[in-house]
Amino acid sequence: MSDVYIMGIDMIRFGRYPDRSVPELGAEAALLALDDAGLTIQDIEALYCGNLMQASGMIGQRILREIGQTGIPVTNSANACATGATAFREGWTAIKAGLCDLVLVVGVEQLGKVGLLGGGGGGKGISKEGLLGSGTMPCVFAEAGMEHARKHGTTFEQFAKVSVKNHAHSVKNSKSMYQKETPLEMVMNAEMIAYPNTKLMCSVNVDGAAAAVLASEKKARELGLGRAVRVAASILTSDPFTERDLVMPDVNTCTRQAASKAYEMAGLGPQDLDLVELHDCFATAEILHYENLGLCADGEAGKMIDEGESAHGGRIPVNVSGGLLSKGHPLGATGVANLYEVSTHLRGEAGSRQVEGAKVGLTHVIGLGSACGIHILEKVG
Amino acid sequence: MAEEAAASGPLPVVSFLKIPDGGDPYLEGQRCGDCGAIFLGERSICSNCGVRENLKPQKLADTGVLYVYSIVHRSFPGIEVPFVSAVVDLDGGGTVKGNLINVEPTPEKVRMGMPVEVVYRIAPTKDRDGNEYLSYYFQPREK
Ligand SMILES: [Zn+2]
Numbered sequence: 001m002s003d004v005y006i007m008g009i010d011m012i013r014f015g016r017y018p019d020r021s022v023p024e025l026g027a028e029a030a031l032l033a034l035d036d037a038g039l040t041i042q043d044i045e046a047l048y049c050g051n052l053m054q055a056s057g058m059i060g061q062r063i064l065r066e067i068g069q070t071g072i073p074v075t076n077s078a079n080a081c082a083t084g085a086t087a088f089r090e091g092w093t094a095i096k097a098g099l100c101d102l103v104l105v106v107g108v109e110q111l112g113k114v115g116l117l118g119g120g121g122g123g124k125g126i127s128k129e130g131l132l133g134s135g136t137m138p139c140v141f142a143e144a145g146m147e148h149a150r151k152h153g154t155t156f157e158q159f160a161k162v163s164v165k166n167h168a169h170s171v172k173n174s175k176s177m178y179q180k181e182t183p184l185e186m187v188m189n190a191e192m193i194a195y196p197n198t199k200l201m202c203s204v205n206v207d208g209a210a211a212a213v214l215a216s217e218k219k220a221r222e223l224g225l226g227r228a229v230r231v232a233a234s235i236l237t238s239d240p241f242t243e244r245d246l247v248m249p250d251v252n253t254c255t256r257q258a259a260s261k262a263y264e265m266a267g268l269g270p271q272d273l274d275l276v277e278l279h280d281c282f283a284t285a286e287i288l289h290y291e292n293l294g295l296c297a298d299g300e301a302g303k304m305i306d307e308g309e310s311a312h313g314g315r316i317p318v319n320v321s322g323g324l325l326s327k328g329h330p331l332g333a334t335g336v337a338n339l340y341e342v343s344t345h346l347r348g349e350a351g352s353r354q355v356e357g358a359k360v361g362l363t364h365v366i367g368l369g370s371a372c373g374i375h376i377l378e379k380v381g
Numbered sequence: 382m383a384e385e386a387a388a389s390g391p392l393p394v395v396s397f398l399k400i401p402d403g404g405d406p407y408l409e410g411q412r413c414g415d416c417g418a419i420f421l422g423e424r425s426i427c428s429n430c431g432v433r434e435n436l437k438p439q440k441l442a443d444t445g446v447l448y449v450y451s452i453v454h455r456s457f458p459g460i461e462v463p464f465v466s467a468v469v470d471l472d473g474g475g476t477v478k479g480n481l482i483n484v485e486p487t488p489e490k491v492r493m494g495m496p497v498e499v500v501y502r503i504a505p506t507k508d509r510d511g512n513e514y515l516s517y518y519f520q521p522r523e524k
Contacts, residue, residue, distance in 0.1 A: 117457060125394065126506050126514050127457075132394065133466035133478040134453045142451035143468060150449055150493045194466070195452035195488060241429035244448070246421055247478035248468050 004095045005220035005380070006229040007102075008037025009344075011210035011337045013175045014328035016112050020207075022051060022059055026108035027066035029209035029333075033104065037213040038223070041068035044213070045100040050077045050087030050107040051332040053114075063106055080367025081281065082236070083107065084210065084335025089373060091214045092234045101219040107336035108209040111329075116193070116202050138202050138282060139194035140368070144251055145284025146196070152299045154287060156196040160187040161305045162283040163201045163325050169312055170322025172353035177206045177328035187283075201283035201325070208330030210337040225380050229343045232266035232360070232376040239370035251285065254372040255292040255364065262362070262374040263294070270294035273316060273376075274358040275345055277338035279365045280323040286310075290318070293364060293374075317355050320345070335373055338363040346379040391503055391515040397421040398501075398517055406501045406515060408441040410475045419475045443499040444522060445471035450493065452486045469497055469519050483520040498522040 010032035017025060026049065034040060041064070049060030055078035064074065079086040084107030091103040118137035129135060148154045164184050170176040182200050190198040220228050237258040242250045263269050270293060278293065280286040290301040295316050296309070304310055310318035321327050321341040324334060342361035344350045359379045366372045393400055400406045410419040413436055418429035426433050448468045456462050467481035481497065484490050497519040504516040 117455065125392065125512075126504060126508050127460075128394070130453070130456050130460035130462070130464055131480060131504055131506075131516055133468070133480055134451065134456055134464075136453070136456060138455070139451045139453050139466050143449045143466065146449040146451060146493065156488070192452070192454045194454065197451075241418065244468065244470075244476040247476055248449070 001096050002098065002216040002218065004092050004231040005215050005217065005225070006212055006231065006339070006343055006377070007215045007220060007223055008033045008035070008039065008213035009211070009340045010036050011175055011333070011340045012208060014177045014206045014208035014330060014337070017110065017207045018112050022054055022057070022108055022110050023062035023066055025110065025207060025209040026059060026063040026106045029108065029211040030063055030067055030104060030106050033211035033213050039102070039213060041070055044070070044072060044102055044104045046072050046091070046094055046103045047074045048077065048087040048091040048103060048105045049074065050083040050335065051109060052078050052080065052083045053109060053111065053331070059108065060106070079371045080369050081279065081331050082335060082365045082367035082371035082373040083332040084337070085363070085365045085373030085375065086236060086335070086371065088212060088336055088339060088375070089234045089236055092231055095214055095216045101216040103214050104211065105214060105336060106209065106211040107333040109330035109332040110207045111205040111331065112207055114205050116205060134194065136194065138197045140249055141282035141284050142194040142197045143248055144288060145282070148288055148301070152302060154302045157184070157188065158302045158305050159196050159283045159287060160184060160198070160201060162280065162286045163187045165305070165311050166280060166319045166323035166325040169320050169353065170326035173322050173327060176322040176326055177204050178322070178326045197282050197284055203281045203324035203329035204326070206328030206330050208328060208333040208337065210333045210340050212336055212339060227347050228380045229346050230378045230380050232268065232378045233262040233374070235262040235265065235374045237261070237372045249368050249370060251366050251370065252288055252292050254370050255289060255366060258372040258374040259293045262376050266376040268360060268376060272360050273362050275320060275342060275355045275361045276316060276318045277321060277323070277341050277361070277363045278318060280319055280325050281329060283325065286318065286323070289364060293362065312353065312355070320353050320355060335363070335365040338365065339375060339377065342377050346377055391513040394504055394514045394516040396423060398515065400515060407443065408475070408477060408499065408517060410439045410441045411436040412439045412474070421475070421477065441475040442472040445469045445497055447481065447491070447493055447495045447497050447519070448476065450481060450491050452488065452491070465491055467519050479517055479519055481519045496522040
């Protein structure tokens with residue numbers, strides 16, 4: 001089977017675009033990625049589009065109405081917060097299968113008016129919210145963090161430090177929604193949403209779009225491997241049955257299974273990674289994923305954040321883009337945007353936030369329900 | 382219809398809360414006869430091992446320990462905050478989520494691993510047809 005290469009990848013600045021439509025945002029990212037690859041829509045053999053909130057809206061086709069209706073097959077994917085990574089993997093699969101040599105992937109989302117609490121409501125009878133606990137996203141991830149606290153003694157302050165770090169990283173990312181530092185006291189004293197997650201420890205709901213052009217090895221060589229990035233692993237898992245999964249979504253097991261499969265596929269281990277963009281939908285979540293991805297031993301995640309190992313310049317920089325906490329979390333775009341971030345470092349084009357000498361990076365997203373997507377990218381040149 | 386339901390007593394807030402005629406309410410799990418996994422609510426296939434038609438009802442204990450919690454300070458409009466959202470491992474099996482009551486909602490007072498018991502109360506809200514609901518809650522239990 002052919003290797004798969006990223007030939008072009010880009011994103012629009014994450015933010016709020018109330019006057020623009022989802023297809024318009026997706027089209028802008030698509031053109032940026034095509035330009036980055038030096039290609040046009042006429043070169044593309046298939047489009048894979050990830051969008052969650054308008055999953056029935058034929059967003060991929062409407063993007064083509066903006067940039068060129070060439071009649072190619074379009075597949076629209078929805079997979080909670082793993083939507084973008086899922087669309088990317090669908091494109092990867094088409095090339096692996098030998099069906100296509102060049103495909104376009106777009107992840108796009110408009111979240112402007114959605115509150116930070118996420119879904120909720122629904123069901124028969126009376127509302128269970130506040131009666132049988134809470135189903136808000138900040139609470140679900142607070143409870144997941146408290147499980148880590150229970151096992152390993154992780155503190156509110158350690159969780160808060162994740163947010164301090166990612167906000168500090170975002171200062172150097174002009175495509176981030178926010179580019180402001182948030183000192184520890186500010187994070188810890190921000191409005192408590194669901195202990196231990198304060199408002200500054202919750203990801204930002206924004207609008208955004210990101211896109212990538214993928215090529216087979218044959219096509220990549222033809223186009224030139226100069227700035228190409230090799231997709232060394234593409235993995236998607238769903239949540240297996242675990243003991244408390246019925247009442248407490250388990251984001252750990254499906255991440256661990258995806259990570260182990262990804263390392264196996266790439267023939268690499270966590271020690272080979274130069275940077276990681278992982279799913280910090282809440283500050284508590286990042287702590288769990290240090291261990292789930294094997295970036296440190298079980299029980300060492302608190303120490304890892306305390307000692308700055310995951311900060312830029314540390315042993316294994318995590319979320320140098322600013323992460324979902326500061327860059328923003330436009331669900332369907334998130335998984336493609338983190339591939340953009342890692343690719344940019346592997347190409348040595350990340351400017352003042354460049355992780356020096358980066359050769360291998362990993363991206364991770366998880367959507368509750370659940371879907372976990374992991375990709376490992378490798379520098380070619 | 383609504384009047385009949387209201388007259389015959391409260392409805393269970395979830396399907397796994399059972400209200401026997403003239404008896405005390407309890408929570409009911411479904412245990413897989415093959416692998417032992419416990420589920421909440423009716424089902425016919427075990428999602429752990431995939432076996433069909435071998436799930437049997439099991440009365441769950443009214444005692445357990447607090448596994449994890451969060452103190453919720455912001456919820457949807459109209460929901461009273463703060464409250465403690467609690468995940469409880471029941472003695473003898475089964476994990477249930479609910480509100481932990483009769484404890485100050487601060488991290489200093491809520492302790493993971495603390496013994497709790499299940500209590501049943503009428504929920505503060507009625508549905509559109511005026512039906513009352515019986516809900517379950519957790520509260521700290523003296524050891
Ligand atoms: Zn079973």
